[in-house]
Amino acid sequence: MSSTAEAAPTWHGILRQAFKDQDVRLVTYVPDNVLRPLIDGCHADPFFTTFSCTREEEAVGIVTGACMAGMRGVVLMQTSGFATLPNALASLPVAFQVPVVMVVSERGTMGEFNPGQAIVCRTMRPILDSMGIEHHTMTRLDEAAFVADRTIRQAFATRWPACLIISPLLSGGRK
Amino acid sequence: MTETTGNLHVMNRAALTKRLVAGLKNREAVIGGIGNSNWDLWGAGQRPENFYMLGSMGLAAPIAFGVAIAQPARRVFALEGDGSLLMQLGCLSTIAAQAPKNLAIIVWDNGIYQITGGQSTPAAQARTDIVAIARASGIASAAWAADEAEFDVLVARALTTDGPHVIGVKIDNEPGRNQTDRDPIRFRESFMRAMAEPV
Numbered sequence: 001m002s003s004t005a006e007a008a009p010t011w012h013g014i015l016r017q018a019f020k021d022q023d024v025r026l027v028t029y030v031p032d033n034v035l036r037p038l039i040d041g042c043h044a045d046p047f048f049t050t051f052s053c054t055r056e057e058e059a060v061g062i063v064t065g066a067c068m069a070g071m072r073g074v075v076l077m078q079t080s081g082f083a084t085l086p087n088a089l090a091s092l093p094v095a096f097q098v099p100v101v102m103v104v105s106e107r108g109t110m111g112e113f114n115p116g117q118a119i120v121c122r123t124m125r126p127i128l129d130s131m132g133i134e135h136h137t138m139t140r141l142d143e144a145a146f147v148a149d150r151t152i153r154q155a156f157a158t159r160w161p162a163c164l165i166i167s168p169l170l171s172g173g174r175k
Numbered sequence: 176m177t178e179t180t181g182n183l184h185v186m187n188r189a190a191l192t193k194r195l196v197a198g199l200k201n202r203e204a205v206i207g208g209i210g211n212s213n214w215d216l217w218g219a220g221q222r223p224e225n226f227y228m229l230g231s232m233g234l235a236a237p238i239a240f241g242v243a244i245a246q247p248a249r250r251v252f253a254l255e256g257d258g259s260l261l262m263q264l265g266c267l268s269t270i271a272a273q274a275p276k277n278l279a280i281i282v283w284d285n286g287i288y289q290i291t292g293g294q295s296t297p298a299a300q301a302r303t304d305i306v307a308i309a310r311a312s313g314i315a316s317a318a319w320a321a322d323e324a325e326f327d328v329l330v331a332r333a334l335t336t337d338g339p340h341v342i343g344v345k346i347d348n349e350p351g352r353n354q355t356d357r358d359p360i361r362f363r364e365s366f367m368r369a370m371a372e373p374v
């Protein structure tokens with residue numbers, strides 16, 4: 001439908017289309033360099049209400065409230081931001097079963113230069129698993145649309161948070 | 176409305192929550208903050224438009240903001256403790272930047288973390304003015320309620336004029352009077368059903 005479909009597909013164009021297809025209109029984020037084209041694309045598209053938040057927890061609160069009031073939303077963040085979230089996730093969208101969709105740009109792996117990021121990265125999947133939050137790591141462009149669409153669809157169908165992890169294999173990582 | 180903390184009457188959370196809820200006539204949403212804010216909201220009479228959180232300290236205002244974005248026609252209140260707001264001060268800038276017209280945040284300022292043993296907050300020790308923080312964050316309609324009558328005036332303003340609004344209230348150290356049930360699925364379902372009703 002949009003120009004994204006005709007131009008060479010990109011991971012961020014595919015994600016943006018998956019948000020649209022699932023009527024995810026609220027895009028909150030704490031900035032990340034790898035996510036820039038996705039953030040810029042959402043800002044530029046009037047379908048979305050897009051704004052930055054000061055903390056990832058805050059964004060989870062906002063998206064939870066919006067979702068309960070009928071507007072679906074997503075939180076974009078990087079790995080270190082995800083690591084600030086366990087209490088907020090456990091006590092709010094998981095406990096109340098509200099489908100907050102998260103997109104995490106994965107730092108700390110595949111050639112990371114920052115030791116802190118590398119350690120934080122190892123906490124992410126155990127935290128998600130411990131709360132039963134389904135997560136999928138997106139590594140391939142040819143699978144990206146399927147993984148994104150199905151993950152978001154299932155989150156809303158089953159009323160449970162979900163997390164898409166954008167691997168450097170897909171995004172190219174931090175240059 | 177009162178700009179400074181110099182001459183504020185110390186009020187009571189349970190009594191003011193009752194006053195607030197009694198004045199809600201248009202299915203306004205009310206998001207209670209952790210612990211006492213929730214408990215006194217519960218005690219003021221359960222309405223399906225109330226949302227009672229669990230342990231997500233500091234997220235009453237962000238949750239309310241999310242509701243306000245999703246439903247611009249509905250007025251939305253957050254009831255938040257001073258300690259809780261201190262944990263998430265950045266949300267005041269986020270809210271100021273987006274400027275939701277239908278959002279009001281009421282801050283119950285007892286100067287302590289009452290529910291965890293009454294320890295004083297760093298803000299109380301430093302005489303931090305929370306309403307001044309809100310104003311400096313870009314929320315122009317931020318004021319202290321000097322007494323019950325002024326609280327009523329500020330709530331009326333929040334119900335009838337464009338926000339976002341912040342209302343600061345100095346309260347005593349009484350604990351919340353009525354504990355909520357702890358039934359998140361039921362709360363979420365009834366809140367969502369209520370939000371699906373037109374205003």
Ligand SMILES: Cc1ncc(C[n+]2csc(CCOP(=O)(O)OP(=O)(O)O)c2C)c(N)n1
Nearest residue numbers: 211230232256257258259287288289290291
């Ligand atoms: C992230 C987080 N840290 C600490 C706690 C423990 N805790 C629960 S309520 C509370 C104090 C709340 O203080 P305030 O918002 O001022 O309300 P009051 O108890 O004074 O009414 C604390 C520290 C928590 N639930 N979550």
